[in-house]
Amino acid sequence: MAPVSPTAAEEYELPELDYDHDDLHPPGDEEHARLLQTQKPPPEEGKPVIEDSDERPLLGELDQEVIGKGSKVEQLIATTVPTTDDTSLPTLTPRVVILGSAFCALGASASQVFYFKSNAPSFSAYFVVLVTYPLGHLLANERLVKRGKRWMGLDLNPGKFSIKEALLVSVIFSSGASSAYAADILAIMDLYYKTPLPALPSIALLLTTQCVGFGLAGMVHSLLVSPPAMYWPANLVTVQLFTTLYSSSSTALSASAKLLTVRRLRIFLIIFALTWAYQFLPSLLFPTLTSVAVLCLLDNKSWWLRVLGSGYDGFGMLDFSFDWSSVGMSGPLFTPLWALTNFFGGMIGMIWIVTPLMLLFNFWDAREFPSPVSAGLFNSTFQKFDVTSVLNPDLSLDIQKWEEAKPLLLTPHFALTYALSFASLSSVLVHVWLWHWDEIKLAMSNRKELNDPHNKLMRSYRPVPQSWYMGLLAVNFGIAVILVKTTPLQMPVWAVIMSIAIAAVTGADRSVGVIAAVSNTRIGLNVLTEFVAGVLMPGKPIGNVTFKCLGYMAMSQALDLVQDLKLGWYMSIPPREMFACQILGTVLGALCNYITLVSVLSSKRPYLDGTLIDPTGQWTGRSPAIFYSASVIWGAVSPARFFTGKYVILYGGFVVGGIIPLICWLAHKRWPGKKFNKVVFPIICSGATLVPQVPSNTMLTGIIVAIVAHKWWAVKYPELYNRYIYVISSALDAGTSICALCVYLLFGVMTQWSGPVWWGNPMEDSEHCLSGS
Numbered sequence: 001m002a003p004v005s006p007t008a009a010e011e012y013e014l015p016e017l018d019y020d021h022d023d024l025h026p027p028g029d030e031e032h033a034r035l036l037q038t039q040k041p042p043p044e045e046g047k048p049v050i051e052d053s054d055e056r057p058l059l060g061e062l063d064q065e066v067i068g069k070g071s072k073v074e075q076l077i078a079t080t081v082p083t084t085d086d087t088s089l090p091t092l093t094p095r096v097v098i099l100g101s102a103f104c105a106l107g108a109s110a111s112q113v114f115y116f117k118s119n120a121p122s123f124s125a126y127f128v129v130l131v132t133y134p135l136g137h138l139l140a141n142e143r144l145v146k147r148g149k150r151w152m153g154l155d156l157n158p159g160k161f162s163i164k165e166a167l168l169v170s171v172i173f174s175s176g177a178s179s180a181y182a183a184d185i186l187a188i189m190d191l192y193y194k195t196p197l198p199a200l201p202s203i204a205l206l207l208t209t210q211c212v213g214f215g216l217a218g219m220v221h222s223l224l225v226s227p228p229a230m231y232w233p234a235n236l237v238t239v240q241l242f243t244t245l246y247s248s249s250s251t252a253l254s255a256s257a258k259l260l261t262v263r264r265l266r267i268f269l270i271i272f273a274l275t276w277a278y279q280f281l282p283s284l285l286f287p288t289l290t291s292v293a294v295l296c297l298l299d300n301k302s303w304w305l306r307v308l309g310s311g312y313d314g315f316g317m318l319d320f321s322f323d324w325s326s327v328g329m330s331g332p333l334f335t336p337l338w339a340l341t342n343f344f345g346g347m348i349g350m351i352w353i354v355t356p357l358m359l360l361f362n363f364w365d366a367r368e369f370p371s372p373v374s375a376g377l378f379n380s381t382f383q384k385f386d387v388t389s390v391l392n393p394d395l396s397l398d399i400q401k402w403e404e405a406k407p408l409l410l411t412p413h414f415a416l417t418y419a420l421s422f423a424s425l426s427s428v429l430v431h432v433w434l435w436h437w438d439e440i441k442l443a444m445s446n447r448k449e450l451n452d453p454h455n456k457l458m459r460s461y462r463p464v465p466q467s468w469y470m471g472l473l474a475v476n477f478g479i480a481v482i483l484v485k486t487t488p489l490q491m492p493v494w495a496v497i498m499s500i501a502i503a504a505v506t507g508a509d510r511s512v513g514v515i516a517a518v519s520n521t522r523i524g525l526n527v528l529t530e531f532v533a534g535v536l537m538p539g540k541p542i543g544n545v546t547f548k549c550l551g552y553m554a555m556s557q558a559l560d561l562v563q564d565l566k567l568g569w570y571m572s573i574p575p576r577e578m579f580a581c582q583i584l585g586t587v588l589g590a591l592c593n594y595i596t597l598v599s600v601l602s603s604k605r606p607y608l609d610g611t612l613i614d615p616t617g618q619w620t621g622r623s624p625a626i627f628y629s630a631s632v633i634w635g636a637v638s639p640a641r642f643f644t645g646k647y648v649i650l651y652g653g654f655v656v657g658g659i660i661p662l663i664c665w666l667a668h669k670r671w672p673g674k675k676f677n678k679v680v681f682p683i684i685c686s687g688a689t690l691v692p693q694v695p696s697n698t699m700l701t702g703i704i705v706a707i708v709a710h711k712w713w714a715v716k717y718p719e720l721y722n723r724y725i726y727v728i729s730s731a732l733d734a735g736t737s738i739c740a741l742c743v744y745l746l747f748g749v750m751t752q753w754s755g756p757v758w759w760g761n762p763m764e765d766s767e768h769c770l771s772g773s
Contacts, residue, residue: 074228074452077570080236082243083453085572087460089165090158092577094151095139096165097584100172103128104585107177108592110737113744115179116187116600116608117618118312118695119290119325126730128173129166130268133245133261136161136169163246167571170238171564171581176589181553182209183597185545187624188631189488190601191609192387193395193542199594201487206590208476208483209549213557214582215473216504217565218466220513220558225565228452229445230517232566239570260723267724268731275324275735276742282323283743284755287616287766290323291316291697296769307359310769311697312617313371315351319767321697324736329698332706333729338678340706344699346687350420351696355413364412364646371411375626375692377633378409385409387632395488397539397636407645408637414629417689419650423657424685425527431661431682432515440518454569461574468579480550490543495536499547502529503554516559517566525552534634544635545627557586603748616754616766622692657681697767 107128137160139145145157182205190196197205224230245261282289295309295318311319321327330343355373359366366372368382377385385408390401410418432440477500484491502525516522529551533544561582568578606612608621633642643650660681668676690698714721747753755761764770 077228077231081239081454081570085457085460089162091164091574092168092580093158093165094154094156095136095161096168099132099135100169100581100585101588103169103173104176104588105592107173108589109596110741111177111179112183112593112596113600113741115183115623116604116621118620118622119323119329119618119698125170125174126726127734129170129241130265130727130730132166132169134265136166163242164571164573166246167242167567167573168577168581171578172585174564175582175585178589180206180210180590180593182206182549183593184624184627185542185549186597187601188628189542191621191624192628195395195488197487201483203591203594204479204483206594207587208479209553210557210586210590211472212476212480212500212550212554213561215469216554216558217561218464218469219504220562221565224513224517224562225569226455228454230514230566232517232563235563235567235570238567242571264724264727268727271728271731272735275732276739279324279736279739280743283740284747286760287618288760288768290321290326291617291695291767292320292322293767293769294318294320296767300769301771306769306771307372308356311767312695313373313769314696315356316696316699317352319697319700321701324732325740326698327701327705328733328736329694330702332702333709334726337706337710339683342680342683343687344703346684347690347699350688351691351699354416358412364415366412369411373413373692373696374411375414375622375629377629379405380407380409382409387636391636395490395542408642414692415647415650419653420685420689421527422651422653424682426654426657427661427685428682430658431680434661434665436515436518440514457572458569462576464575464579488542489546490537490540491546495543495547496550499529499551500554502532502551503558512555513559513562522559525555530630530634531639534639538638538640539636541631541635545631599749615762615764617695622694626693
């Protein structure tokens with residue numbers, strides 16, 4: 001999501017990607033889009049920035065070196081970020097808490113519901129920013145709330161709704177409006193290991209893993225927030241949005257911005273309402289629309305046609321989806337075309353070329369498995385591997401039973417995604433080193449220069465004491481120790497210390513933190529943490545995922561918090577109020593995650609644990625199933641036992657991932673006009689590993705929508721495209737998310753109704769790929 005000209009975004013914007021594909025856990029709101037809006041390829045020399053005539057350009061007239069070399073970061077910031085501050089503006093007000101909490105609760109609940117579904121659109125932050133604008137001004141209306149009215153000592157209407165209030169609403173939302181990573185642990189312990197944690201330890205686990213990063217954020221504040229060289233490129237887009245919406249520096253600009261905002265709101269509301277109403281069809285009344293498998297409709301008695309055509313259990317060839325929860329998964333409207341090309345290129349190469357060839361030649365007995373793209377675990381007879389049969393009562397591995405039951409088999413497709421996850425990790429390291437080393441080196445050399453305007457402005461506000469950060473770290477560490485001592489999380493205290501230490505040294509400190517701050521690329525610690533846990537704690541599946549969650553979330557949350565702190569630095573938000581909003585959003589989001597998690601497990605358990613098959617193909621529990629597989633492979637079995645024999649070759653992914661970016665870099669140096677700089681192998685790996693995270697019905701229609709939007713609409717109607725593409729995308733995402741939440745609450749919790757039974761909503765298989773259906 002970016003509210004500036006998409007043409008400019010195509011050239012300069014560096015949205016985030018968290019490169020962790022180890023267990024193929026799809027990201028949530030940080031989630032999804034950030035899977036794609038990600039790594040910016042080195043820009044092409046000489047291309048001008050095309051401005052949106054209705055808004056100030058994000059990057060003005062700065063030349064190509066701004067981001068590509070990092071030599072004009074100061075000019076970039078000066079062009080985008082205000083250098084004045086009005087300390088009288090209201091900040092953390094009751095209306096901020098009301099709006100932020102409402103959006104956060106809604107986003108966290110919707111994200112947790114979608115975590116268990118096959119297709120999960122993002123709950124767009126642009127939706128929150130856009131809707132906050134009229135709602136904030138409504139709450140500032142004296143006819144609704146009189147000026148000066150107080151309640152319990154709080155000023156309910158301190159005056160005009162300010163830019164700082166709007167930003168804090170967004171911070172509360174972004175801090176908690178996603179599915180907490182620890183929810184995966186709770187889900188698999190309940191669904192697969194039949195050892196559910198009680199409510200209090202469950203909530204404590206969610207809060208601890210979400211909040212432990214606060215301490216690390218405080219430790220690196222002086223390195224990653226204060227120095228102007230650590231400029232966090234994606235924040236500049238957010239600053240541009242808020243300064244455009246709430247500008248008062250120019251009457252003409254303000255009037256133009258307000259008029260454009262009114263138009264965007266009108267378009268947003270119309271599309272939001274239409275999408276919300278339409279989505280009842282694929283979600284409830286006509287689920288066949290989610291996956292129209294043409295080959296299956298032609299002849300579902302042919303095994304090959306079923307495998308090639310099914311969007312749920314096959315390759316999705318000629319499979320069209322008319323459900324935005326599927327189509328919008330890849331962000332086809334807001335993601336730059338170069339990123340979509342890499343992403344869909346990886347996806348097509350893997351799911352339409354490589355995997356069918358493995359099936360054709362029966363590589364690793366590919367045709368013997370029930371589904372060629374399954375993420376399940378199988379035994380030597382290609383039946384479901386009974387993991388519980390090789391575990392002791394305390395969920396540790398029984399070596400003797402394992403020796404009798406092995407080997408553990410994966411479909412060739414799923415096994416190859418592990419090799420690609422290794423390639424993703426090594427490729428992003430090499431890619432960043434090759435393309436962003438100058439930026440990183442410059443940022444490190446300038447990190448002690450703190451006399452910029454923004455540091456001076458922030459001296460007007462009291463900083464957050466280090467004792468607050470360290471206190472939170474100590475409290476959450478203490479809770480984590482109590483948890484591992486009193487619950488079956490299979491972790492010794494030394495493992496808690498080591499997991500947080502890995503995040504502190506590798507993630508939130510100079511390596512990953514600086515890379516994220518200057519190149520907008522995040523390197524996930526999933527592969528590292530679960531590998532270390534698998535080596536040091538073999539035979540402990542829950543211990544492995546808990547170690548991974550603590551290590552990964554400490555790093556991820558710390559960087560999220562630091563990025564928000566930098567945003568507050570740019571917008572002159574009082575640090576203590578920013579800190580309070582981050583805490584509020586994080587805690588509220590975790591609580592909503594837990595409530596929604598319990599509700600979904602209660603109402604959809606037969607579908608999620610595999611007892612029944614959801615005929616709509618939606619409540620499949622793909623994410624917890626993949627997380628469970630990872631817990632078995634890395635934890636119960638351990639890397640030393642699993643990655644042997646034919647699977648040892650999967651480690652070759654590390655080598656491949658290191659070589660391909662180097663080849664592309666050398667090719668660009670040799671043939672600079674051939675656009676090898678647009679080949680971003682980490683994004684290609686991201687697309688290649690998407691199935692089985694999500695079904696393949698997301699591909700074909702997503703590609704069509706991307707081509708229509710970026711190759712036809714952007715060319716034929718560039719002004720309309722630049723003004724409304726993000727509005728339309730966020731309206732589609734928001735309408736889909738709210739409709740899904742309504743369907744779940746109305747027809748999954750309050751009542752149990754699956755819609756009328758007819759051809760478009762059959763009892764067995766909505767895409768009609770079962771033989772004879």
